[in-house]
Amino acid sequence: MDLNQLEAFAAVMTLGSVTGAGRSLGRSQPAVSKAIGDLESELGYALFDRNGPRVTPTAKAFLLYEEVERSLVGLRSIRERALEIAREEVHPVHLVATPALASTIAPAALQLLAADGQHAFPEHVHLRSASAEQVVHAVLHRTVSLGLTSLPVAHRGLDLHWIGEAPCVAVVRADHPLASKDKLTRAALRGQRVITMSNRYRLRQRVELALGEDSQLDVAIDTNTSFNAIMAARAGLGVALVEPATAYGMPIEGMVVKRLAVEIPFYFGVVTPYGKPVEGVTERLIDAVEQAARTTLQGFVKRDASLHDELL
CATH class of the missing domain: 3.40.190.10 (Periplasmic binding protein-like II)
Structure with missing residues (x-):
């Protein structure tokens, strides 16, 4: 399977029609249909039930879609980074967090960076929310710079910097x-x-x-x-x-x-890819997350990462 097939599949899943997917991708309807057909042939099972111009995803299509979408996010990040390198731009910050943290602590931390002056704030920030499991997946696959997620988060391949605790x-x-x-x-x-x-x-x-x-x-x-x-x-x-x-x-x-x-304690962790140096904007952002948590969360306590198993 190739990127062309995966993008066609994701577009049809999102838009619900081959025609709409073609418009979104800038391709013809037959080209999208062929890409989907080739993908189905390679996989050995149908992804859509067809009824004229309308298509209905099969149960297997829904199972595949989640993995394809995560992979496409990573590929898009690689593509964007390649273009940024060509333009000699500074690496942007890719931050993923659970919905609760992405809508509160993350923006407050970015606001603190912005208040420190132009040189403290990154040129571009990618901020998205995802389930705790998806946050872990993104950090493990190194498609993000920093992850904020609820605990537990005892996966190998992650560096847990510290644990935040506050009462529910x-x-x-x-x-x-x-x-x-x-x-x-x-x-x-x-x-x-x-x-x-x-x-x-x-x-x-x-x-x-x-x-x-x-x-x-x-x-x-x-x-x-x-x-x-x-x-x-x-x-x-x-x-x-x-x-x-x-x-x-x-x-x-x-x-x-x-x-x-x-x-009833709420625990969340600040994680980065294992072994990847934490410096520059990412390091400042980790500090800003702590400041934002102290300001936002009543009863906030910062715990050492080594206490993960004991706390849970």
């Missing part, structure tokens, strides 16, 4: 009966409709361990981002139990952030 919080509507309380106890949460994370290997697991069965925790809604949880709470659907970055970094009018009487 509850977010409720200002008119909710719990909004007037100083801290929310297990008893206060008993019987409440709870909205929290769906990934049981990260924050969700710590929420359940801390609150336990004795509190009769009723998880009415689980979701993949804290922002979704907070917006569900804003709609009156329950109490959002979330990490603090989104709660404090993206305040929403009409919503109140409440501390929890029980400690």
Whole structure:
């Protein structure tokens, strides 16, 4: 398989039609169809069910797409870097983070760099959000300069620089009966409709361990981002139990952030590709991330990377 085939496949998956993919890629419809057909022949299975001009991805196409898209991001980075080298430009910063950190801590850290003056801020920044697993994948494959992700992150091939810790919080509507309380106890949460994370290997697991069965925790809604949880709470659907970055970094009018009487730590790590020298803008950005976290997250504590297994 070649880049031409993969780009055609990704475009059809995204746009839903061969004609639209051709327009987006600047190719003819027959050329895109041929690229897809060649790819299917090489793979030995169909990627799309065809019904006239419309196509429907097969189950195998969805499984393949995630890997293809990650690979294309890396190839595009290589292409961009090759052009930058030709123009003798400084290497841009490629930063990937989980949604909570990409929308709060990362921009705040970049703002600190910008405030330090023109020479401190990179000429170009690529900032994107991804799941924790995708952040790890990008750093392992060296397509990014720096990754910010929730823990655990014990993969070989990563340099974990430090661990950030801050207590999780509850977010409720200002008119909710719990909004007037100083801290929310297990008893206060008993019987409440709870909205929290769906990934049981990260924050969700710590929420359940801390609150336990004795509190009769009723998880009415689980979701993949804290922002979704907070917006569900804003709609009156329950109490959002979330990490603090989104709660404090993206305040929403009409919503109140409440501390929890029980400690539920949120852990995140700052990672770079293993063995790759950290210097210049990347080094300054790591320091700026710490400053931003201290400013944004109430109760922030910086932990040594060596404590990873002990903390978890």
